[in-house]
Amino acid sequence: MTNQPNLITPDVLIIGGGPAGLTAAAELKHLGAGDVLVADREEHAGGIPRHSDHTGYGLRDLHRVMTGPAYARHLICQATDAGAEIRTRTMITGWADDSTVDVTSPDGRYRIRPRALVLATGARERPRTARRIPGDRPHGVYTTGQLQNLVHMHHQPVGKRAVVVGAELVSWSAVMTLREAGCTPALMVSQYPKGESYGAFNAVGRTVLRVPVATSSRVTRVIGRGRCQAVEIEHLDTGQRRTIDCDTVVFTGDWIPDHELARSGGIALDESTLGPLTDTALRTSRPGVFAAGNLLHPVDTADVAALDGKHVAQQVVKRLHGAESSRSGVRLLADPPFRWIAPQILRPNDPAPARDRLLLWTDTFVRFPTVTVRQDEQVIARRKLPWPAAPGRVFRIPSNLLKDVTPTGGPVHIGLR
Structure with missing residues (x-):
């Protein structure tokens, strides 16, 4: 007869110890949620x-500006001071049943069966292999996360001259890391007609950091045996190609949610974000299982992910107190040029989404966008917004644009006029 793994039963289990998970843990404790456990696979x-x-x-969440490491330490202290338990080097390996997960950690193998569970596993950048960039396979090719881990955590050197693939917020983060490591960012490459980041970042990048941006371009080949020597880039309009000498390449952006646990558990995924399908209360398709942060919208800033954590905590507490959700709901769909929308379900009597905003991702730059909301072939809302819709960053629209949605009607389409 085989021994059953030990079982622990906290009130809430949060899987993922990033900004969303840690903020959710602190808020849950403040709201009196009982025993709250955060499991994170990393060492810290x-x-x-x-x-x-x-x-x-x-x-946005703390109303101050901090460095990344200081911000992480602050969120950890917030959660632990509130009374949440954080277990690191703790890997959730699968589902024992709909409400129980299998765990492997330095303490051995065991199971956790919480009353409510929050998935906050975040997102990651696609590496070069997933982007199908041909050429050689030399050393010196990274994602932003790999680069920052190498430089800031392990204090290892990189090369002397780099090409950064992408021109969004995280791309400029990579530029600053390269400069700190003594590596000169020689060029940024963007497939879009203009850099994806905010105008202020682009201006600082050109004038202070002195990094040129090759727009409407793509990397077509990585060159180098042993160590990277160059990349070949192609202008998308003219087809003209040129070779840029470099010993380091950083692929930035092109995010995908860390959705393996949700997918293995049979939780419904949104076909566009590839994260769990959620309503405005951040419930997933499995009762008692919620999701928050960049697992749902790959990818937004850390402070927005943290505010997702605060929002989901309030909904989890309602669940713990016996609140039930409506089974009916209207599906929200993103029309081109939008690629995705989050959350994706609007249910009667549910709360507004976090920060009263719906999040969308666009593939086209529109300086003065007019958002339209359609249901059953009728335009039920139209509003011109004073901020641009731009690739490479989340576009936010007020959730009150949905106030005239008919709960028994068909899917709601959100697009641009």
């Missing part, structure tokens, strides 16, 4: 910010 909690050693973190 904190998520991506802990090895992103530059400023810019904490603006």
